[in-house]
Amino acid sequence: MDxxxxxxxxxRRNMTDAEQTLWRRLRNRQxxxxxxxxxxxLGSYIVDFVCxxxxxxxxxxxxxxxxxxSYDDQRSAHLIHQRFAVIRFWNHEVxxxxxxxLEVVLNNLSQSAQRS
Numbered sequence: 001m002d003x004x005x006x007x008x009x010x011x012r013r014n015m016t017d018a019e020q021t022l023w024r025r026l027r028n029r030q031x032x033x034x035x036x037x038x039x040x041x042l043g044s045y046i047v048d049f050v051c052x053x054x055x056x057x058x059x060x061x062x063x064x065x066x067x068x069x070s071y072d073d074q075r076s077a078h079l080i081h082q083r084f085a086v087i088r089f090w091n092h093e094v095x096x097x098x099x100x101x102l103e104v105v106l107n108n109l110s111q112s113a114q115r116s
Contacts (some may be wrong), residue, residue, distance in 0.1 A: 004041055004044070004046065005041065006087070007046060008040070008041055008046050009039075011039040011046060012038055014085065015038070015039075016060065016062065016091065017091070017095060018060045018062070018089075018091040018092075018094040018095050019048060019060050019094075019097050020093060020095050021094050021098055022037055022049065022060060022089075022098070023036075023049070025098060026038075026049060026058075026105075031102065031105060031106055031109060032074045032106065032109045032110070033051060034051045034053065034056075034109050035052070035053060036049050036050065036058075037049070037051075037052070037053050040089070042057070042079065042082070042084070043078065043082070045079070047059065048060050051109070052082070054108075054109055054112040055112060056067075056084065056085050056105075056108055056112055057079055057085065057086045058087055058088075058089070058105060059072075059087070059088045059089070060077055060088075060090075060091060060094055061088055061090055061091065063092045072088075076088075085108055085112060087104060087105070089104075
């Protein structure tokens with residue numbers, strides 16, 4: 001197993017509270033029948049959540065991302081170049097108002113379905 005696969009498995013086993021909260025609402029095709037995967041490898045990056053069919057990536061950011069903004073921007077640019085839409089939420093947004101987060105995800109899924 002290569003290092004990236006090993007890291008993705010570790011991240012799946014050790015999800016943050018915010019990631020767990022969102023995953024409970026994304027899994028099993030609960031939103032518009034979209035299949036999401038968690039801690040998924042896309043190229044040389046691991047994304048928090050992805051719906052491959054709708055080409056939508058969801059990232060949940062904690063305070064460590066304030067120091068890694070240029071890396072996150074580079075990764076987002078790469079994913080957008082690969083025709084993925086990327087939406088980001090802060091941990092406190094997911095934990096504080098999951099319904100608002102889900103509304104944004106639903107809107108993005110709906111827009112993606114209309115483009116297909």
